[in-house]
Amino acid sequence: MNNANSTKQNRCPVYKKCGGCQLDTAYPDQLRFKQGKTERLLRRFGRVEPIIGMENPSHYRNKVQAAFYTNRSGRIISGVYQSGTHHVVGIDSCNIEDEAADEIIVGVRRLLPSFRLTTYNEDTRKGFLRHVLVRRGFQTNEIMLVLVTGTPVFPSKNNFVRAVREQFPAITTIVQNVNSLSTNLVLGERQTVLFGKGYIEDILCGCRFRISPKSFYQINPVQTEVLYGKAMEFAHLKGNETVLDAYCGIGTIGIVAAKRGAGTVVGVELNGDAVRDAITNAKANGLKNIRFYKGDAGEFMEACAEEGEKCDVVFMDPPRAGSSEQFLRSLIKMAPERVVYVSCNPETLARDLDFLTKHSGYRVKKIQPVDMFPHTAHIECVVLLTRDSL
Ligand code: SAH
Numbered sequence: 146m147n148n149a150n151s152t153k154q155n156r157c158p159v160y161k162k163c164g165g166c167q168l169d170t171a172y173p174d175q176l177r178f179k180q181g182k183t184e185r186l187l188r189r190f191g192r193v194e195p196i197i198g199m200e201n202p203s204h205y206r207n208k209v210q211a212a213f214y215t216n217r218s219g220r221i222i223s224g225v226y227q228s229g230t231h232h233v234v235g236i237d238s239c240n241i242e243d244e245a246a247d248e249i250i251v252g253v254r255r256l257l258p259s260f261r262l263t264t265y266n267e268d269t270r271k272g273f274l275r276h277v278l279v280r281r282g283f284q285t286n287e288i289m290l291v292l293v294t295g296t297p298v299f300p301s302k303n304n305f306v307r308a309v310r311e312q313f314p315a316i317t318t319i320v321q322n323v324n325s326l327s328t329n330l331v332l333g334e335r336q337t338v339l340f341g342k343g344y345i346e347d348i349l350c351g352c353r354f355r356i357s358p359k360s361f362y363q364i365n366p367v368q369t370e371v372l373y374g375k376a377m378e379f380a381h382l383k384g385n386e387t388v389l390d391a392y393c394g395i396g397t398i399g400i401v402a403a404k405r406g407a408g409t410v411v412g413v414e415l416n417g418d419a420v421r422d423a424i425t426n427a428k429a430n431g432l433k434n435i436r437f438y439k440g441d442a443g444e445f446m447e448a449c450a451e452e453g454e455k456c457d458v459v460f461m462d463p464p465r466a467g468s469s470e471q472f473l474r475s476l477i478k479m480a481p482e483r484v485v486y487v488s489c490n491p492e493t494l495a496r497d498l499d500f501l502t503k504h505s506g507y508r509v510k511k512i513q514p515v516d517m518f519p520h521t522a523h524i525e526c527v528v529l530l531t532r533d534s535l
Pocket residue numbers: 361362363391392393394395396397398413414415416419440441442443462463464
């Protein structure tokens with residue numbers, strides 16, 4: 146009997162150990178599961194539209210990172226930390242990661258011994274290579290390789306870089322990032338460009354974006370176009386609106402809005418590298434009506450609200466922890482006609498929608514889940530709120 150509800154994909158040999166994917170059922174079942182969960186959490190605010198899934202839900206990740214480790218028999222392993230541990234599970238290829246990125250990571254691993262380069266040991270805090278991060282622009286095919294090292298000293302640096310480039314001519318930039326702290330963060334503060342321009346560019350919704358090693362960039366560009374398309378539809382820009390892009394990263398949503406006729410766009414973002422990218426991106430896309438500020442979105446909103454600033458549309462796309470009460474209270478004060486909330490965590494989204502609907506006249510008009518992360522349990526939603534009188 147073929148019961149679709151219990152169809153296991155069961156293709157990945159390290160599904161359990163890796164923990165990167167949490168769902169191993171057939172893709173239509175995954176979508177049903179996500180729809181159900183979104184409805185349980187958000188139905189009380191209004192109808193949840195059917196989730197928009199991916200046509201081809203494999204190898205969608207444009208950013209891949211691998212931890213490096215040497216086992217007791219001296220073999221170098223690259224892969225991911227087994228969930229909750231510091232044990233590296235070896236991974237050469239992955240169903241959701243970009244295939245070119247996976248090949249580069251394996252290639253770097255194979256080159257290490259001939260250059261006598263070691264891997265970093267987190268216990269002894271000795272050794273060299275800690276992580277490798279690869280990002281590819283799916284539209285431009287530019288590829289960035291970031292070698293995260295435990296020490297700034299890079300023996301045989303030039304020869305190693307030459308060897309990597311010979312083997313992978315598609316790589317357009319190589320960066321060394323130094324992370325000598327005991328931390329769960331992959332990237333450290335200091336970095337040096339070893340080859341190329343130090344960033345890649347990609348095209349999204351017809352706009353060009355620069356992406357630095359440390360800037361946030363959506364990891365599934367195919368579905369990002371769907372997500373932003375919905376966000377723009379909900380914003381219903383007619384031209385000349387004042388738009389705020391809060392938690393703007395490298396400015397993607399605001400820049401797409403500016404291209405679609407927004408009068409003035411203001412973006413705010415905490416990460417300095419991302420803000421620098423956003424400013425460059427606005428220029429590269431020929432936009433003069435857009436400004437970006439570095440800072441906490443809540444503090445920025447409070448300052449705007451206190452000064453009596455007004456805007457027509459607010460896009461907000463906070464991290465998994467959701468927004469802050471300071472942000473939401475100031476948002477209510479600024480009273481934009483439309484709020485487009487892009488969320489990667491329906492739990493914190495529900496909490497923030499509770500606050501907004503209880504403390505103001507805002508009502509939820511549309512809830513659209515988009516599957517940005519097939520095979521994982523993560524759920525992305527875009528929600529439209531308008532004021533009661535509208
Ligand atoms: N809208 C962007 C980025 C969304 S990810 C896009 O679609 O690509 C969330 C962003 O919020 C990250 O860039 C993160 O650096 C930023 N961020 C996190 N906490 C913040 C805060 N308190 N204030 C402003 N930005 C913050």
